[in-house]
Amino acid sequence: MSSDDGELYLDAASTEPVGRDVIDAMLPFMTDAYANPASVHRTGKTAAQALDAARRSFAANLGARPDDVIFTSGGTESDNLAVKGIALARMERMRRAATDASSLCPRIIISAVEHPAVAESAAWLERFFGFEVVRVPVDSTARIDLEALDREVAAAPERTALVSVMLANNEVGTIQPVADVVRIAHAAGVPVHVDAVQAAGQIPIRMRDWDVDALSVSGHKFGTPKGLGALLVRSRTPIEPLLSGGGQERGLRSGTQNVAGAVGLAIALDGSIAFMREHHAELIASRDRLIRGVLDAVPQARLTGDPEHRLPGHASFIFPGVTGEALLVDLDARGIECSSGSACAVGRHEIPPTLLAMGLEPSVAKSALRLTFRRPLSDADVNRTVTAIRRSCTALGL
Ligand code: PLP
Secondary structure, eight states, rough: OSSSSSSSOOOOTTOOOOHHHHHHHGGGGGTTTOTTOOOSHHHHHHHHHHHHHHHHHHHHHOOOOOGGGGEESSSHHHHHHHHHHHHHHHHHHHHHHSGGGGGOOOOEEEETTTTTTHHHHHHHHHHOOOEEEEOOBBBOOOOOOOOHHHHHHHOGGGGEEEEEEESSSSOOOBBBBBHHHHHHHHHTTTOEEEEOOTTTTTSSSOOOTTTSSEEEEEEEGTOOSSSSSSEEOTTTTHHHHHHOSTTTTTTTOSOOHHHHHHHHHHHHHHHHHHHEEEEEEEHHHHHHHHHHHHHHOOOOOOOOOOOOOTTEEEEEEEEESSSSHHHHHHHHHEEEEOOOOOSSSOOOOOOOOOHHHTTHHHHHHHHHHEEEEESOOHHHHHHHHHHHHHHHHHTTOO
């Protein structure tokens, strides 16, 4: 992650490097045991056994059962499958039950700070299927307003196809009270999807204990190659596939499975969780040293997100008076690699939408900076980052 004079990578929420152990575990399934896991011959069976073992390990580490796991091409696909697939399946059931199906207006409830993979999937349902999309507000720390959620769910439970709320926010690291969200939605008979892309491998996830219906994860956030992920979805939850084909993955994700990818997902998640168990307190301590250091060094700086309910390796700030974009460029020149919010807005330096939903003025939200890491920072790394931020702010006239 760092060297004394090289780049210090503080952009783990965007993506992480792939561990050598993950590559080593994946390699045999691209060379010797390369067969299609659906093939009946011996090499095919070897591949199928590896896929099963990966599914079992992956599920256990997320508090799920092996048959909950649908392997996908990453977080975006998992979110799309959950939001569109569950909403369309439930809409179909509502139509069948309705006396006048033509007047049925299905709804979907999401939080105001969802990632575009969820928010745009909901917008797609609105555009093409006439869904009403309800966006539940958040407070100034990005925590969902549970009373507003309760009111919205209760307003029309029979028309509400799904509630989708992220476990941890990508821009400000806030962790949502998912157990409360599930309690509220289930009391009205509405299933819950949780986007756990930023949380998986960082904080414990117990899908079945929490009674969550569907949960999305993405491998490249915890050390697999990009383009690997999973949707965990309970068999009780109605869901339509988005891809038609050979019926792999319980018919929900057709296409020959990526056995090497599934093996990589299982190994990387297992490794991340083991690391987290051992270093969680250390990671939080280094995050808090960094936060204190930045707030002390730049009096105008303010922490964004929830100070307590936040990801262990996530520090995010606003620096009113400078733009996050200018800060990023200046910090990059000083060897600090970080981001202004969401990396998923392909090269666009847009105002982080979560900060707007938290009630910040666009001119202030534009000054956002996000520092994210999966391993505890050394004191030297903290000092180097704080010094670079102070110098950048001074250079930019703050
Ligand atoms: N959901 C959240 C909260 C994310 O942060 C991201 C990516 O950053 C995604 C979904 C999309 O995941 P992927 O990059 O695997 O498509």
